[in-house]
Amino acid sequence: MPTPSEDLIRQIPSLSERLEHYHVPEGYFDDLFTRILAQIPLDEQVPAADAVVAPSAHRRAKLWVRLRPWTAIAAALIAVVALWGVWQVSTQEPLRSSDEVASSVYDLSVTPLTDAEYADYLYETCVDILIDDYAIGETLEGLSSEEI
Structure with missing residues (x-):
């Protein structure tokens, strides 16, 4: 007994049977060229209303086509300026008090140190660090391992 899939396969027509109804009528291509040329009107005038677009609409479209690149450039510049302003606002330092401003101005106006003053500064700083390390x-030596 054949299986259902074998029955379905037998029902499919062969390739020649499937292509049998696709054919070109006899002599179709013999006079095709003359039939196509006969359908093309050669001497007919096109009505004026259908042939010409209204001049004002044509000019408006042409103007927009010419201005389109400039509007794109203007939009890009506006976007850059807006983003720059947002970036500047977000990166500004917060306002400081007048005392902080005065001390920062004072820090900028400090006179340069001589070699002797710089050596004294380094000696005092190093001595302070060494004393702190010693202390x-x-x-730590006086503490037991449990206290640490």
Whole structure:
């Protein structure tokens, strides 16, 4: 007994049967050229209303086509300026008090140090650091491992 799929396969017509109804009538291409040329009107005048677009609409479209690149450039510049303004606002420092401004101005107006003054500054800074390190070491030595 054949299976259902075998029955379906037998019902499919062969390729020659499927292509049998597709054919070109005899002599179709013999006079095709003359039939096409006969359908083309050669001497007919086109009515004026259908042939010409209204001049005002034509000019408006032409003007927009000419201005389109400039409007794109203007839009790009406006976008750049707007983004620059947003970026500037977001990166501004917060307002400071007058005392902070005065101290920052004072810091900028400090006179340069001589070599001796700079050496004294370094010596005092290094001595302070060494004293702090010594004090920390002494404190840690005095502590037991459980206290640390």
